[in-house]
Structure formats: C-alpha cells, structure tokens
Amino acid sequence: MLELHQDKLVFSFPELHKDAVCHIDFQRTLRIPDDNREYPLPPGLGRFPLEHTEDHPSNLPSRWAEHGGVLLPMYQSEALWINFSGGYPCAIKIATGKINAVSGKQWTNDLVMKPQDYLVVPDQPWLDGYCVQKGLIRQFVAMPLGDGYTAEEQLTGKAEHGGLQIVVYPMKRVHYEEMMKGQSHRNHKDLCFSVHEMSAPSEMGLAPGGLMRQEIYEDEYGFDAWDLDASSRCFVHILNSDQWNNVTGKSIPGSPPSSVDYTEAGLPWFEYYDDKLKPLQGSTKLAGLDSVAAKTLKLGEKPMKNNEAVTPTKINSLGPNTAKVIDGKW
Amino acid sequence: MKTFGNHIRQAREALRKEDKSFSLRQVAARINVEPAYLSKIERNVFPPPSEEVILKLANELGLDGDVLLAMAGKLSSELQQVILERPKLFADLLREMKSAPDHAILRVVREVKDGNW
Numbered sequence: 338m339l340e341l342h343q344d345k346l347v348f349s350f351p352e353l354h355k356d357a358v359c360h361i362d363f364q365r366t367l368r369i370p371d372d373n374r375e376y377p378l379p380p381g382l383g384r385f386p387l388e389h390t391e392d393h394p395s396n397l398p399s400r401w402a403e404h405g406g407v408l409l410p411m412y413q414s415e416a417l418w419i420n421f422s423g424g425y426p427c428a429i430k431i432a433t434g435k436i437n438a439v440s441g442k443q444w445t446n447d448l449v450m451k452p453q454d455y456l457v458v459p460d461q462p463w464l465d466g467y468c469v470q471k472g473l474i475r476q477f478v479a480m481p482l483g484d485g486y487t488a489e490e491q492l493t494g495k496a497e498h499g500g501l502q503i504v505v506y507p508m509k510r511v512h513y514e515e516m517m518k519g520q521s522h523r524n525h526k527d528l529c530f531s532v533h534e535m536s537a538p539s540e541m542g543l544a545p546g547g548l549m550r551q552e553i554y555e556d557e558y559g560f561d562a563w564d565l566d567a568s569s570r571c572f573v574h575i576l577n578s579d580q581w582n583n584v585t586g587k588s589i590p591g592s593p594p595s596s597v598d599y600t601e602a603g604l605p606w607f608e609y610y611d612d613k614l615k616p617l618q619g620s621t622k623l624a625g626l627d628s629v630a631a632k633t634l635k636l637g638e639k640p641m642k643n644n645e646a647v648t649p650t651k652i653n654s655l656g657p658n659t660a661k662v663i664d665g666k667w
Numbered sequence: 668m669k670t671f672g673n674h675i676r677q678a679r680e681a682l683r684k685e686d687k688s689f690s691l692r693q694v695a696a697r698i699n700v701e702p703a704y705l706s707k708i709e710r711n712v713f714p715p716p717s718e719e720v721i722l723k724l725a726n727e728l729g730l731d732g733d734v735l736l737a738m739a740g741k742l743s744s745e746l747q748q749v750i751l752e753r754p755k756l757f758a759d760l761l762r763e764m765k766s767a768p769d770h771a772i773l774r775v776v777r778e779v780k781d782g783n784w
Contacts (some may be wrong), residue, residue, distance in 0.1 A: 404783065406779060
C-alpha cells in the first residue's frame with residue numbers, strides 16, 4: 338500500500354507484518370559545484386512538496402495520468418536527495434528516466450542480484466545521486482527533458498520518461514522475525530538533517546551533477562531475504578517550478594541557496610560512514626555520463642552560473658548510531 | 668447521558684477549584700454573556716447557546732469545540748460547509764463508516780495510484 342502523508346511516500350505492507358513500513362521523502366538541497374572535485378554531503382533544506390498526479394488531470398499530459406504516482410516541483414538546476422526512514426528492512430530500486438541510479442541499466446520491476454541494482458534500508462539512509470564509483474556519486478540535478486543532459490537521454494538517446502521511478506520490496510516476514518529475535522537492527526527513522534501560459538508543463542528529468550562522497554552499501558541480508566511477491570511502486574513526475582502554481586494552484590518556497598552562500602554562512606556539511614558495511618563498486622555506465630557542467634561545454638552553451646568551487650570547513654560526521662537530528666529551518 | 672449544561676458546569680467547577688477566575692460570573696464576563704443566562708444554561712433551564720458562544724466556552728474551559736457542539740446537537744458551520752460542497756459523497760461516506768470501529772475510521776486513507784509505466 339502506498340500513501341502520501343505530509344509530503345512523504347509511505348510504503349506499507351500490512352498483510353506481511355505490522356512493522357513493514359518504509360518512508361521515502363525528497364529533500365531540497367543546494368547544488369554542489371560540478372567541477373570534478375569531491376564534496377561532502379550537503380544539508381537537507383526541507384521536503385519537496387508532493388501532490389497526487391490524479392488530482393490535476395486537466396493540466397498534465399495524459400500519459401502522466403496513466404502513470405499515476407505523484408508530482409514534485411524543482412527549479413531548473415536545483416538538486417535533490419532521497420531520504421529513507423523506517424526500521425523494517427526493504428530493498429529499494431531507484432531510477433531516473435527509467436535508468437537505474439545504482440546500476441545504470443534500464444528499468445525493470447524485478448530486483449537484480451548481480452550486479453546489485455538496489456539499495457537496502459535502513460542500512461542506506463540516503464541517496465544523493467548516481468553511483469559512479471566506489472564511495473562516489475554524482476548529484477541528482479534537475480534539467481529540462483529534451484535538452485540532452487539527463488542520464489536517460491545520454492544513455493538511450495531518447496527523452497521519453499523523465500521523473501523518478503521507485504519500487505520497494507519488503508523483507509520476508511520469516512527473515513524479519515528471525516532477525517528481531519537475536520540481532521539489533523538500526524532504525525534510521527528520521528535521521529534527516531535539515532539545518533533548514535498555460536502551455537504544457539515542462540517535463541524535467543534528473544541529470545548527473547557534482548561529485549559527492551557517498552557509499553551505496555551491499556546487500557548484507559542476501560537476495561533470499563526479500564519478498565519478491567510483495568512490492569509497491571511509485572512514479573514521481575518532476576515539474577518545472579514555474580509551472581507548479583499553474584498546475585496545482587499552490588506556491589513553493591524560493592530556490593535554495595548556492596553552495597558559496599551556504600558555506601560562507603558557516604553552515605555545516607556532512608559525512609556519513611558505516612564501517613560495518615561494504616560499499617558497491619559503482620556503475621561504469623553511470624561513470625561514463627557527462628556531468629551537467631561537462632555537457633554544457635560540449636553543447637557549446639554558456640558556462641553554468643553559481644558553480645564556483647567551495648571548501649567546506651565545517652563538516653559534521655555521522656554514522657549509523659548517530660542520534661536523531663531534529664529538523665530545523667534555514 | 669450527560670447533558671450539555673452538566674458537562675460545562677462540571678468542567679468549569681473543576682477549573683474553579685484550582686483557579687478562582689473560573690467562577691460563573693467571571694467566565695460569563697469573558698465570553699460576553701450575562702451570568703444569569705450562563706447559569707440557566709448550566710442548569711438546563713435554557714437550551715444550549717449559539718455556535719459562537721459554544722466555541723468561546725470550549726476555548727475558555729479547554730474543551731474540544733467539535734465535541735461540545737455535538738453535545739449541543741450542532742455541527743460547526745465549517746463542517747457544514749465541507750459537507751455542502753459535496754453532499755452526496757460525504758453522506759455516502761458517513762453512512763458507510765457509521766458502524767466502523769475507531770481504528771478503521773482513523774485508517775481511512777487515500778492511496779497513491781500506481782498506473783501503467
């Protein structure tokens with residue numbers, strides 16, 4: 338079952354176990370410089386608002402209505418990270434424009450063990466981008482679909498899907514109950530650090546931005562742990578922020594700060610490591626993508642604004658046993 | 668079953684034990700009614716007052732406005748408006764949920780649709 342509650346996707350499997358719940362929300366964040374330097378994790382600046390796609394049928398392409406799912410507004414070149422919370426282990430596939438963000442392969446609903454094309458929560462608290470190398474990701478950055486920047490267009494040559502696709506598989510009940518008997522397990526519940534014309538709506542996709550230090554962890558539970566008969570999916574359509582008000586009648590907050598402004602204000606960046614878990618090696622397909630900055634140069638466009646390098650001096654270290662950080666406003 | 672008058676009187680007198688400003692006279696003054704009128708409501712001599720006065724009383728006495736209105740046999744004008752905007756839908760929903768246990772009512776949820784993609 339999938340519900341939308343306070344801008345969070347709540348995946349639950351009550352027929353499996355009363356604890357089988359996983360929350361996913363999408364955090365606004367600043368765009369890290371796209372300069373091939375490696376950056377720590379940026380903050381969360383609040384959840385992106387989400388609306389049911391079916392609530393706005395007359396203002397959207399008909400195929401969006403067929404997809405179902407939800408709508409999410411992004412400013413062009415704004416960045417996003419995905420926050421996972423809940424204690425019940427789940428295997429989750431994430432794709433952008435139907436390109437898997439972990440393996441770089443085309444979307445399928447099924448879990449693939451080798452190479453692992455999913456992440457596991459609660460071991461994995463967040464996903465900030467495409468898994469390009471062991472310990473490195475390229476940040477999810479919004480770009481218009483059709484301009485050639487998105488991961489989808491670079492790998493398929495087509496601008497067909499856009500948005501984000503998610504499927505969640507819960508752990509089998511018997512595995513969960515066995516695990517609960519003997520082992521401690523982590524609950525990353527809300528381990529989320531927030532410091533704080535009518536023409537057709539512009540379809541947006543996600544493209545690879547700057548490089549960030551983040552590990553995507555191997556599945557420690559084993560492929561047999563996942564209940565492949567129970568799954569729940571969601572298509573997240575990304576709408577240009579200019580058109581959000583036209584489509585939904587609602588306003589959105591202003592665009593997030595630049596990396597330079599944020600860093601100069603002395604606000605913290607973050608590192609997260611779990612030395613008990615093994616990181617995935619990264620996808621060579623995804624590593625071969627041009628970042629937004631590189632693509633901009635190749636296409637002969639004007640260089641990106643607000644892309645100056647920063648040197649974060651305040652970096653907070655987090656780990657799996659870090660206490661919950663309270664949401665704040667920035 | 669407790670009457671409206673008894674309920675507000677008990678609530679007021681419980682507060683007055685801790686705080687003398689909850690005397691009949693002072694509460695009546697704060698909600699802009701005559702003390703005699705409030706006394707007659709508490710003693711069930713008069714029927715419950717208007718929605719506006721009931722909500723002021725609820726606020727004064729720390730009671731839930733919707734519950735107090737319901738005890739007075741009323742529905743807030745806000746909820747009436749909600750129902751009047753889609754009367755058939757809400758009437759059907761309420762009839763269907765009439766006998767449902769509390770936990771089922773609290774779990775009336777709206778699922779995110781998953782379509783063809």
